[in-house]
Amino acid sequence: MAKFFVNGEQVDFRAAPDTPLLWALRDQLGLTGTKFGCGMAQCGACTVHLDGKPIRSCVTPVSAIEGKRVVTIEGIDHTSQGHVAKAVQAAWVDKDVVQCGYCQSGQVMSAVALLRENPKPTDADIDRAMAGNICRCGTYQRIREAIHAAAGSLRKA
Amino acid sequence: MKPQSTTRRRFLKSSSALAGALVIGFWLPETRGRFEARAQPQAKTPIPPNAFVRVGKDGSVTVLVKHLEFGQGVNTALPMMVAEELDCDWSRVRSDLAPAGPEYAHTGFGMQMTGGSSSVPESFDQMRTAGAQARLMLMQAAANQWKVKVDQVHTARGFVIGPGGRKLAYGQLVDAAAKLPMPDKVTLKKPGQFALIGKPMRRLDSRDKVTGQAQFGLDVKRQDLHTAVVAHAPVFGAKVRSFNADKVKAVNGVTHVIETAHGVAVVATSFWSAKKGRDALEVDWDLGPVAALSTESLRTQYRQAAAQPPADAKVARKAEHPDAMKGAAKTIVAEYEVPFLAHAPMEPLNCTVEVRGDSAELWVGSQFQTVDQAAAAKVLGLQPSQVKLNTMLAGGGFGRRANPVSDYVVEACEIAKQAKVPVKTIWTREDDIRGGFYRPMYVHRVEVGLDAQGAIAAWNHVIVGSSIVGGTPFEAMMVKDGVDPTSVEGVADTPYEIANMQVTLDTTRPGVPVLWWRSVGHSHSAFVMETMIDELAAAANKDPVAYRRGLLAKNPKMLGVLELAASKSGWGAPLPAGRARGIAVHESFGSACAQVAEVSLEGDEVRVHRVVAAFDCGLVVNPMTVEAQVQGAIAYGLSAALMGEITLKDGRVQQSNFHDYRVLRLPQMPRVEVFLVPGGEKPTGVGEPATPPIAPAVANALFALTGKRVRKLPLGSTQSA
Numbered sequence: 070m071a072k073f074f075v076n077g078e079q080v081d082f083r084a085a086p087d088t089p090l091l092w093a094l095r096d097q098l099g100l101t102g103t104k105f106g107c108g109m110a111q112c113g114a115c116t117v118h119l120d121g122k123p124i125r126s127c128v129t130p131v132s133a134i135e136g137k138r139v140v141t142i143e144g145i146d147h148t149s150q151g152h153v154a155k156a157v158q159a160a161w162v163d164k165d166v167v168q169c170g171y172c173q174s175g176q177v178m179s180a181v182a183l184l185r186e187n188p189k190p191t192d193a194d195i196d197r198a199m200a201g202n203i204c205r206c207g208t209y210q211r212i213r214e215a216i217h218a219a220a221g222s223l224r225k226a
Numbered sequence: 227m228k229p230q231s232t233t234r235r236r237f238l239k240s241s242s243a244l245a246g247a248l249v250i251g252f253w254l255p256e257t258r259g260r261f262e263a264r265a266q267p268q269a270k271t272p273i274p275p276n277a278f279v280r281v282g283k284d285g286s287v288t289v290l291v292k293h294l295e296f297g298q299g300v301n302t303a304l305p306m307m308v309a310e311e312l313d314c315d316w317s318r319v320r321s322d323l324a325p326a327g328p329e330y331a332h333t334g335f336g337m338q339m340t341g342g343s344s345s346v347p348e349s350f351d352q353m354r355t356a357g358a359q360a361r362l363m364l365m366q367a368a369a370n371q372w373k374v375k376v377d378q379v380h381t382a383r384g385f386v387i388g389p390g391g392r393k394l395a396y397g398q399l400v401d402a403a404a405k406l407p408m409p410d411k412v413t414l415k416k417p418g419q420f421a422l423i424g425k426p427m428r429r430l431d432s433r434d435k436v437t438g439q440a441q442f443g444l445d446v447k448r449q450d451l452h453t454a455v456v457a458h459a460p461v462f463g464a465k466v467r468s469f470n471a472d473k474v475k476a477v478n479g480v481t482h483v484i485e486t487a488h489g490v491a492v493v494a495t496s497f498w499s500a501k502k503g504r505d506a507l508e509v510d511w512d513l514g515p516v517a518a519l520s521t522e523s524l525r526t527q528y529r530q531a532a533a534q535p536p537a538d539a540k541v542a543r544k545a546e547h548p549d550a551m552k553g554a555a556k557t558i559v560a561e562y563e564v565p566f567l568a569h570a571p572m573e574p575l576n577c578t579v580e581v582r583g584d585s586a587e588l589w590v591g592s593q594f595q596t597v598d599q600a601a602a603a604k605v606l607g608l609q610p611s612q613v614k615l616n617t618m619l620a621g622g623g624f625g626r627r628a629n630p631v632s633d634y635v636v637e638a639c640e641i642a643k644q645a646k647v648p649v650k651t652i653w654t655r656e657d658d659i660r661g662g663f664y665r666p667m668y669v670h671r672v673e674v675g676l677d678a679q680g681a682i683a684a685w686n687h688v689i690v691g692s693s694i695v696g697g698t699p700f701e702a703m704m705v706k707d708g709v710d711p712t713s714v715e716g717v718a719d720t721p722y723e724i725a726n727m728q729v730t731l732d733t734t735r736p737g738v739p740v741l742w743w744r745s746v747g748h749s750h751s752a753f754v755m756e757t758m759i760d761e762l763a764a765a766a767n768k769d770p771v772a773y774r775r776g777l778l779a780k781n782p783k784m785l786g787v788l789e790l791a792a793s794k795s796g797w798g799a800p801l802p803a804g805r806a807r808g809i810a811v812h813e814s815f816g817s818a819c820a821q822v823a824e825v826s827l828e829g830d831e832v833r834v835h836r837v838v839a840a841f842d843c844g845l846v847v848n849p850m851t852v853e854a855q856v857q858g859a860i861a862y863g864l865s866a867a868l869m870g871e872i873t874l875k876d877g878r879v880q881q882s883n884f885h886d887y888r889v890l891r892l893p894q895m896p897r898v899e900v901f902l903v904p905g906g907e908k909p910t911g912v913g914e915p916a917t918p919p920i921a922p923a924v925a926n927a928l929f930a931l932t933g934k935r936v937r938k939l940p941l942g943s944t945q946s947a
Contacts, residue, residue, distance in 0.1 A: 112884050
């Protein structure tokens, strides 16, 4: 049994310890905002924050996160970094970033992590931070614009 | 609602019971435009009413969108068309995906579907009419209440206004309006009168999609829901000889092991248990005839057939003077090759099925609701009307979810039928990449004869590849004289004025399942046509834009985007050292798109820095979405042009996931500038037409940079030529 925290609440996970965090979130906890895209840390659709850092939940077994704090797209607004998440989400809506939207939970989680570390990212910083998140609809240009816009709105706030 | 047996009165009655709402339904039995030829005959019997608009007592307006929303923006564009005529408050408009139902049929194809970049064009009149009918009924209800004539009232953003400034909110009129007969005739606004259509409007689904709340097929939750993961054949067409599930049963959570027509499914209480169960499964396969297939052997076979078409090859376009080639002063011959391509939508394929005795319910992000509903019914031994198909948001599709043989839906139904529990069948990414239904591999061989002045005197074009609709229920409807139009579109019907063009098609049957992939035949034909035209411009020592201009004199749409892209890109102006431009222009789905790509080489790697796209899609409904679709279509086409390829060896697909079926990532995304040609009376296609030009634009830029012609995709192919 693994114990960890998801969006501030303690979870006692009783299924197989090799279960990836992604499937613990989706199947056991019903948190389906975190998406399955590849299962091998290639696409970033499953990005969540573990102790504040973005990780790929599809390759992170629950046995490896004992006692740690997981934040998902459902909880990101309510953390101490909620203002960053809200700025990112508002910029995403304002720039009309999403198309199918399936990858966007992961994109938002990666962007929030970037802006928390780096409040004024350059294009090269954005390239590095977002290269692991695939979008097949090709919303990349608007993602870049939205990250700059969110950074700008956070500086004003 | 049971549309088959419901009269209008009963319909309205039952629908007003539906949360006290005014529900507007109607039918528009006309076909038009490019769909006319392919449309199935419309039923002569009275068409049952159907529902597109619900006005709630609280003044909310819900538009039921009959298409699949998978990124292209129908969840916003269709409500805009309704709201334009309904004259409601846009901030109160929501959209829902309609389930499968005959009332939601495509006005051109006669079945419910999403494809061919047709969603906005085919529903443009239908949705506006629905809005206008609802508005007129609300006006009539208000007029009745005020005892005035309907022409004495008008509307303003969700209110009916009467003489003396009296006003009633739409929500207050819902009950009275629901009792009125449906107006037969309404007058629609002219484009000059539009208040909403043509304005950049943000999507209605953004908030849900950036907060993780949007419900995709994969997110369906049901009581006692199980998950199935399937061991698919390692080689296309292979059959299960036997299997050993001893180790599977040891996996905690596994409940069933079920043989299907094409594999063995492991059903469990969670995905991870099902996946582990599948990994523990031992299947003995009868591999069949495809086990010897390789891309290399196909290439040899296709190239031979292109050089010497077999006797049963078909003529898709006949030259006026077949002997013209003999009189040519000079000939140019080029051979082109494009690979199989997987669609690889972000959301892996999935379908949830719940069987309950004499009915069943499906949840699936389907592009082909009618086809999938019928296929499910057949597997389950039910009538289509006994199968409720709920359309879920889909995480991309690009054609993969429009399968005439409903592969993943049929499989999910086979599993649920045997398991006798609700089951969500989930494909892994490996299942998706290796699961077939690819854009076909093609070889083109083009021979162009030039006269003494360098003008085109004859054009012999041979296309070799498999037919998308061949062997499917669509074959009878679409294949004419042995020619699948999707194999030759963009070549045989080229908008260029080319004398003596002969197009020959050799349809192959390699045993690899194929399917439409964003822009279908144009995904390869534009690459061939536009790189060859570029080559001919160089042979004639002419500027690529000027040369195209000469061949498009009678096509203002193509000419318009060509000139616009050239001027906005600064065509002809100097670039920094190491950079070059290339242009391509192509017409598809009723729209024309020209693109200028700026490229450089970093070692062997092609970098695309900037793309200027000029797009004529007729009347623009939502420019904000159109711009996004052009950007996205270019990104999708660039993935394929730079690195997309599915290859086979010993019958096995060599790629499996995003590490070896590589796709465009953010750092590789060029800056895309989109310019829309204004005007137009009717909308034409948006989702696909910007994909075809990008590969040839990049290839032509590389020629300008290096002097070498690109005749094979992808540019970064791991395969030798």
